[in-house]
Amino acid sequence: MxxxxxxxxxxxxxxxxxxxxxxxxxxxxxPPSDVIAELGKLATEAQSRATIWQSLAPAVVGFGISCAIGMPLGAIMGRSKVADALLHPWMSLFVVTSVAAIVPILILMVGTGWWFVVTVVVLSSVWYVVLTTYQGAVRINRRLLDVGRAFGASRVQIFRAVMLPALFPYLLAGARIGLVHAIRSVVLAQLFILTGLGGLLQEAGMDISTARLLALLVVIMGLGLIASHGLGQVAHWLAPWQKTVDERT
Amino acid sequence: MSLRRALPFLSVAAGLALWEGIGRLTPPIVFSPFSATAWQLLHTAALPGAILQSLGTLLTGFLLSAVVALPLGFAMGRVWWVREMFHPIMTGLYAIPPVAFIPFLIVWFGLFVESRIAIVVIMCFFEMLTIASAGAANIDRRLQDVARSFAASRRRTATAVLIPASMPFLFTALRVGLVRAVAGVITGELLLSPANLGKILLDNAARFNTAGILGIVATVALLGLCVQQGLLWLERHVLRWERP
The missing domain is CATH 1.20.5 (Single alpha-helices involved in coiled-coils or other helix-helix interfaces)
Known part of the structure; x- marks a missing residue:
């Protein structure tokens, strides 16, 4: 039903x-019938396929950098009052700043190469990773930490045995939100410099028919869905006992 | 305690000092110090007008989006068949980055203000929809049960239980949506035909005037922050009963 x-x-x-x-x-x-036909055509063009694949690389690299920076930073902010007081104002400022506004100055700073796209991806996704991890770190149950301490666990042991498992769902939620933003920002960055997916979209926009444009949107939608649901599956597979957290913390 | 209160302010001051320092050490084309940026900003005559125009676009798009997103989200949260019918489509559409719609919006609405409003609508629509639907689905069952035990009419249940219980998440939805709308406005003003704040930004970029660029970036960031804090403040005042 x-x-x-x-x-x-x-x-x-x-x-x-x-x-x-x-x-x-x-x-x-x-109409969708045209779009499906166009999707078939898109799949047979080696050039377009290669462009789409190449566009994913900066998203993945930028997302990796975001996780590597954001997760420890979020955990530290959540556990240390001083770090929180020092960093939180900046985090709340950066998370509301639109990356699009930073793009023109980034072009002056790093040019329009491959690393430009990576930089845009990092700058748009890292805050979400930080803030989600932070939410998790703040909510770690005090009693669990106290048990660890009562049994004389060292700081490293407490981190590994108590904090990491408690943080796990938040790390994954952060990774998911981060990945979604990474894919979004790749398209944003590439629309500015008209390469990769952005270039394809721009070209398709010039066509008489919107079929190609809509077909590209469907492809991007597919990538986004695979990315976010794929990470959800990975999470379930890695830690089936964990409930997933609400992503909008 | 007082030191901890002061820490955020100290951090902001230190950040500005760092900005000033780095700006003075690097060549002015790459990065410019805080003082030069502030100076430049104060001497941009077109700034207040541009901010007002941008705010106009922002509010139009935001309101159009909220008028559809909030009731639809609420219905998706409360009525199960509405949720099942809309959920797959909304998930799919949400997975498309809003900027990817831009070439399409150009075909439909042209390059000017209609298109910019449209991008704002798309930017904040799905965020508000998801939050409203999640919130409506999570309204405490016990509250509704109490209303039913006292044989409240549907109308009375709505006014006395559902509406007050919805206020917190509706506020959250509006706040998140408004912040997204700020991002939408500047995206539209940069990627469609340059206008208002986006135009000032691109003009400065074309002249390699880094101070000018940074000034607009700071303006946009502050705009987002003001919008967010403003709604948080409003929320605290309107929803006094929610305060712990």
Whole structure:
């Protein structure tokens, strides 16, 4: 029954889109049938495939850097009052700052090469990783830490045996949000310098038909869904006993 | 205690000093000190007008988005078949980066203010939708049970239980949405035809005027922060009963 409703939701959406597309014409809104045909064409073009793959590399590298910086930083902020007081104002400032606004100065600083995209990715995803890890670190149950201390565990042991398992769901939630933002910002960065996915989108925007544009959006959507659900699966596989945390902490 | 209170302010002061220091050591094209940035900002005559114009775009887009996102999110949270029907589509659309819609928006709305409003609408829509739907789904069952035990009418349940219980998450949704809307405005003003704050930013970038660029970046950052803190403040005042 539930499956039926879900499928019918998607079906109604597609039918409405098809009707709207046919009545408005492909120049304004290509119907899904055209978009599927275009997707097939996209899949056979080696050039486009390579471009899409290459666009993923800076997202992955930037995301890795964000995790490597953000997770320890968030944990430290959550456990140390001084670090929190010192860093929190900056974190709340940076997390509300739109990366798009920083892009022009980044272009002056690092040029428009591969590392430019990586920098944009890091600058847009690292704050989410930090703040999510921070939420987890603040909420570590005091009693668990006290048990560790009562049994004379060293700081390293407490970190490994108590804090890390307690933080785990938050680390994963942070990683998920970070990855979603990483993919978003790759597209943003590439739209500024018109390479990779951004370049493809720009080119498709010039077409008479919007079919190619919509096909690219579907591809990007697929990448985003695979990324966020893939990490959810990895989390479940690594630590099946953990509940996932609400991502919007 | 007082030292800990002072630490954030000290940190901000230290950060500004660091900015000043790095700015003085590096060539002015790469980075410019805080003082030069502030000076430049004060001498940008077009700034207040640009901020007002940007705010106009922002509020229009934000309100249009909220009017659809909040009721739909609420319905998705409360009515199970609405949720099941919309959830897959919304998840899919949410996975598309809003900026990826820009070439499409150009086809539909052109390069100017309509398009910028549209990007703001898209930027904040899904955030507000998800928060509203999660919040509505998590309204404490016991509150509703109490209303039912006292045989409250549907209308009375709505006004006395559902609406007050929804206020906190509606505020959160508005706050997150508004911050996203700030990002949306500046994205639109940079990637569509340059306008307002985005235009000042790009003009400065074209002249390699780093102080000018940093000034606008700081303005946008402060705008986001003000919007967020302003709504937090409003939330604390309106929702007095929620305070611990």
């Amino acid at each position: 539930i499956l039926l409703l879900r499928l019918s939701g998607i079906a109604i959406f597609l039918v409405l889109w098809e009707i709207a597309g046919r009545s408005m014409g492909a120049a304004l809104l290509a």
